[in-house]
Amino acid sequence: MSTINFDETELRRFTEATFLAIGCSDEHAKLAADVLLSSDLRGIDSHGVARLSGYVRLWEKRRINATPNIRIVHETPTTATIDGDRGLGLVVAPFAMNVAIEKAKIYGSGWVSVKNSNHFGIAGYHASKAVAEDMIGFSMTNASPLVAPTFSTERLLGTNPMCYAFPAGKYPPVIVDMATSAAANGKLEIAQRLNKELPEGWVQTSKGATSTDPLTVKNGGSLLPLGSDREHGSHKGFGLSATVDILTAVLSGANYGPWVPPFVAFLDPLSDLPGEGIGHFLGALRVDGFRPVDDFKRHMDNWIERFKNAKPTNADQPVVIPGEPETAAEKTRKVNGIPLTDAVVKDIMELSSKFGINAPKERDK
């Protein structure tokens, strides 16, 4: 796959201009662009500017409101439900995370469930906001149904990511940010583009048979929960995905299970929806609500060092601390630029001509 390199600043300018073009406020355009660029910088290419045209298409279908009135509709000192007013999840989730953090500052913890939102980008962006305040961050979202529960062939769950982010001392934060399916959808898309066989245990056919065909899900099959099959704990992946679905949607009043509206604009939401939009769940827990921050960070560093120094199975592959590869990618891409595939560049060029925005300049070779 050939790629073209762009500077972060050029992609950021272009992304902000696109969000302004669909009617977002200055503040929202900047924030939404920041979430997408953070994904590209951290090497999670599937969730960055690659999705920009997808958000625009949902806006064109009037499924995204560019000027939402995001508001708290229910609360206690440490809990809140937020109505995202069909806004970009990229701006609704930061609003919600901020509410969680402000509650945690006063009471030690804050928890927000969100309805009537759209896709919020990478879960890690939102959880990390708590880390900057010496808090532990939690973020989850439900998503378009692609995953079948154990013992079923029906797509009833999204890849429903959960993220836990922990501050450390001299090391970068530990960020566990994971789809609750065996494989993320982005990995499947890469295999499709390369027409490459999948490992067994990622997908099943519409009849529930194992398959390594990269087109299985396109042909009516489904992704499998983390664990792949019952013997290897797929009921656990299902349980985690169910947990995300309930905390984000049953608790907030969003849609859940098969009723979660699809991210792709060419598929319409089902009728007789039980809720509004998609759901998120965000939380912040003050470290000094449990022990002094310095003590916690010192032990986090000790934890990280012990695991980094674990005896490796192969000498050339040490243990990877959760979040470490993304932090490394961010360092590199800030300097060397962000590589975009030809398909993503084509998407961006189309947006450029649609809205009359100067295309991002390629980085000097």
Add this chain to the structure above:
Amino acid sequence: MSTINFDETELRRFTEATFLAIGCSDEHAKLAADVLLSSDLRGIDSHGVARLSGYVRLWEKRRINATPNIRIVHETPTTATIDGDRGLGLVVAPFAMNVAIEKAKIYGSGWVSVKNSNHFGIAGYHASKAVAEDMIGFSMTNASPLVAPTFSTERLLGTNPMCYAFPAGKYPPVIVDMATSAAANGKLEIAQRLNKELPEGWVQTSKGATSTDPLTVKNGGSLLPLGSDREHGSHKGFGLSATVDILTAVLSGANYGPWVPPFVAFLDPLSDLPGEGIGHFLGALRVDGFRPVDDFKRHMDNWIERFKNAKPTNADQPVVIPGEPETAAEKTRKVNGIPLTDAVVKDIMELSSKFGINAPKERDK
């Protein structure tokens, strides 16, 4: 494996008497027995009276304090750290869960991290206490190191369970209670007793090779994280296990990673420990902090019905709602008794003669 059936009341009497014999107060003996019996009733045989002699052996080694002064050592309105004073986790965790629930009653949520404790039985017991109050319950514990992180051969993590418990309306609560390893240690022990080959993906040898030998872990190998290998997401199982280790121990001041004291009394804890005892994390989140309880329960019922009615892969195996098999076992065992294996009965008979307690009467055939 042959089993003998006992009535719940007989096993409860015997278990309470055993805890009284090691010096527990009336209240603690009743509570500890309730946690163990709940496990046996719910069909989780590995965590019930089968463990009673294990707790006694730890007490004999002076690693369990039968008369602990359990106390809050740090708190904010919604957070607390509890020192378990080397008590039975079976009484320390209920104390902590109660603190979380009382905080949630006032502020909407409560979160407690626990140090200086011991094994707390099944995670589901503690999380379910919140459900009875129309709250969502969270419980986690770290445990003796048996699991290797992805890319390593070292046992650095316990099977570190996480549990989420949600109230429903006309259906039983949804209880996700899962080890974060591919297989729980109890399943391995069953295979060992039967000398039965394991599925690939449960364990690895001390060199990191795949193995199906049930004695692999006894011979220096390790359990694998949920996901089994990198390609199937074992880094996610590792991330979940790390999350449990940090929330239960790095946050509270308990031991973490390889320093978690072993449950078996014949292995001594390591020297130069970074913390005290093992750690738990318990939480309670008021449902009506987000939406009216009746609305939530109605949508939980809808969620459960939709998943129960999912198209099955095989007509004779419908989708299993998390917690459903345990609720069914409890109903049956309350009526038909609790089957114990010969090995467990032998253990109980030894305790009976050691402490001069009348052995539990077998159920009439």
